Amino acid sequence: MFAYYLDLALRSLRRSPVLTGMMVLAIGLGIGASMTMLTVLHVMTRDPLPELSAQLYYPHLDPLPANYPARSEWGDPSDNFTWPDAMALLEAHRADQQAAMAGGRVLAWPVQAGRMPFRIGGRYATAGFFDLFGLRFEQGRGWTAADDEARARLVVLSHALAMQLFGRTDVVGRTVRLGDARFQVGGVTADWAPQPQFYADASGRGNYGESDRFFLPLATALDLDLSVSGNQASWKEGGKTSGNYTWLQVWVRLKNAAQARAYRQFLIDYSASQQKLGRFERPPANAALYPMMDWLAHQKLVPNDLRLQLWLALGFLVVCLVNIVALLLAKFLRRSGEVSVRRALGARRRDIFLQFGVESALVGSLGGLLGVAIAQAGLWSVRQRPDSYAHVARMDLSMLALTVLLAIAGSLLAGMLPAWRASRVAPALQLKAQ
Numbered sequence: 001m002f003a004y005y006l007d008l009a010l011r012s013l014r015r016s017p018v019l020t021g022m023m024v025l026a027i028g029l030g031i032g033a034s035m036t037m038l039t040v041l042h043v044m045t046r047d048p049l050p051e052l053s054a055q056l057y058y059p060h061l062d063p064l065p066a067n068y069p070a071r072s073e074w075g076d077p078s079d080n081f082t083w084p085d086a087m088a089l090l091e092a093h094r095a096d097q098q099a100a101m102a103g104g105r106v107l108a109w110p111v112q113a114g115r116m117p118f119r120i121g122g123r124y125a126t127a128g129f130f131d132l133f134g135l136r137f138e139q140g141r142g143w144t145a146a147d148d149e150a151r152a153r154l155v156v157l158s159h160a161l162a163m164q165l166f167g168r169t170d171v172v173g174r175t176v177r178l179g180d181a182r183f184q185v186g187g188v189t190a191d192w193a194p195q196p197q198f199y200a201d202a203s204g205r206g207n208y209g210e211s212d213r214f215f216l217p218l219a220t221a222l223d224l225d226l227s228v229s230g231n232q233a234s235w236k237e238g239g240k241t242s243g244n245y246t247w248l249q250v251w252v253r254l255k256n257a258a259q260a261r262a263y264r265q266f267l268i269d270y271s272a273s274q275q276k277l278g279r280f281e282r283p284p285a286n287a288a289l290y291p292m293m294d295w296l297a298h299q300k301l302v303p304n305d306l307r308l309q310l311w312l313a314l315g316f317l318v319v320c321l322v323n324i325v326a327l328l329l330a331k332f333l334r335r336s337g338e339v340s341v342r343r344a345l346g347a348r349r350r351d352i353f354l355q356f357g358v359e360s361a362l363v364g365s366l367g368g369l370l371g372v373a374i375a376q377a378g379l380w381s382v383r384q385r386p387d388s389y390a391h392v393a394r395m396d397l398s399m400l401a402l403t404v405l406l407a408i409a410g411s412l413l414a415g416m417l418p419a420w421r422a423s424r425v426a427p428a429l430q431l432k433a434q
Contacts, residue, residue: 006358008355009359012359013363019327020363023324023328024367024370026320026324026327027320027321027363027368027370027407027414028367028368028370028374029374030316030318030371031370031407031410032371032372032374032375033316033317033375033378034310034313034314035372035375035399035402035403036313036374036378037306038313038402040306040382040393041302041306041307042399043195043393043394044208044306044392045296045302048194048197048198049194049198049292052253053291053292055253055255056198056251056253056291057251057263057289057291057292057295058290058295059089059250059263059267059290060287060289061085061270061287062271062282062286063274063279064235064281064282065235077231078246079299080201080230081247082242082245082248083241083243083245083247083248084241084242084243085243085274086100087100089250089252094263096252096254097131099127099129099132099250099251100218100248100249100250101125101129102124102125102230103121103200103212104123104124104216105119105120105122105227106119106227108165108176108177108213109176111166120161120214121210121213121229122212122214123216124215124218124221125216125217126145127142127143127147127148127217129142130142132251135192137187138169140172140185142156142215143156148217148218151217151219153182153183153184153220154184154216155176155178155214155215156187156189156214157188157189158211158213159188159189159191161214169188171185172185172187173185178214179224179226180224183216189215192211192212193210196301198292198295199251200230201231218248228247233247234246260291264289267288267289321411321414322414324363324410324414325414328356328360328363329418332418357412357415360415360418361408365404365407367411368403368406368407368408371403371406372395372400372404379395
């Protein structure tokens with residue numbers, strides 16, 4: 001029976017190609033615009049590390065003076081850590097895995113003579129970084145806590161950087177020059193590029209940039225005074241190791257809710273102890289512990305104008321569907337004579353409703369295919385923008401399937417009223433008029 005209805009639908013659409021084209025174009029434009037913005041929102045809010053995100057937390061302390069200005073568009077400086085506070089949290093060992101880190105950019109010098117150096121971004125971190133986030137090594141390993149203490153000149157390269165510098169990845173033990181210092185390669189990681197870079201600078205800016213190309217011991221980077229990227233703030237005189245200069249991020253892994261509650265209480269107790277020492281001026285209750293996805297929401301990675309564009313696109317889709325309703329209603333009612341003949345030959349109202357429902361679904365399917373093409377063109381245009389998130393605006397299989405399903409569902413919804421109205425045509429009156 002479905003094949004019969006499909007054949008009727010194809011015949012009907014071929015009889016009025018202009019009207020068919022208008023309906024397909026309308027739903028294609030609406031679906032394309034909506035799915036462009038939905039895809040961008042999807043890639044900006046998805047879980048960047050689904051296998052571990054439920055156990056990853058970002059601690060928050062508030063070492064700022066009581067009269068420090070409120071949070072600006074560039075974020076709250078207290079979202080980052082001072083060196084003493086970060087080290088105190090690590091030395092307390094209240095988490096199963098933990099690490100302090102900061103972003104940085106250095107000049108990498110190619111091994112081959114005659115090639116120009118190039119600037120790359122990476123991460124300065126303590127020894128627990130790799131286990132904390134589950135990075136996989138192709139060669140070698142990371143450094144140890146003893147290497148941190150010794151300010152060891154060790155580096156871990158990403159797969160991409162090892163290939164760029166050496167042309168291969170079996171380079172453990174080789175020497176590379178980063179900035180003005182030379183480092184021994186301790187390991188090479190497999191490609192690791194979570195988007196957004198949830199562990200990066202807490203300013204909430206640029207979290208969709210390129211993946212880290214190298215990893216250095218944090219203490220070594222501090223010892224060499226390597227440049228630090230990201231949001232940094234100071235409210236008194238002092239360098240990076242002072243208690244009034246925020247520039248570090250700290251992440252911990254906790255197995256269950258009980259550990260999370262205990263860790264949050266530890267943060268409050270630590271804040272209270274620092275307040276008694278005169279370091280912290282704000283209430284200890286300002287201390288917090290954010291699950292990873294809550295931390296991303298706290299950073300407000302999704303711009304407000306992007307949400308506005310999404311609502312405008314969805315509004316455009318509604319307008320398109322309303323027009324589809326009008327076009328289908330005119331098309332179906334114009335076929336009242338055909339419907340009356342089928343009813344006179346024994347077709348039930350349900351059969352007429354299903355016939356036109358299949359035709360609406362076919363229009364939706366064609367519109368969905370056009371919508372996919374329009375959405376791909378829209379995403380291409382987004383990737384040409386200078387925004388940091390632009391390069392990740394790509395449609396995955398789930399969004400591709402959603403595009404087609406949304407088109408079919410939208411056309412079926414739009415076709416319900418016309419199909420129901422056509423199925424209520426009185427056969428006797430129409431046949432008499434014929």
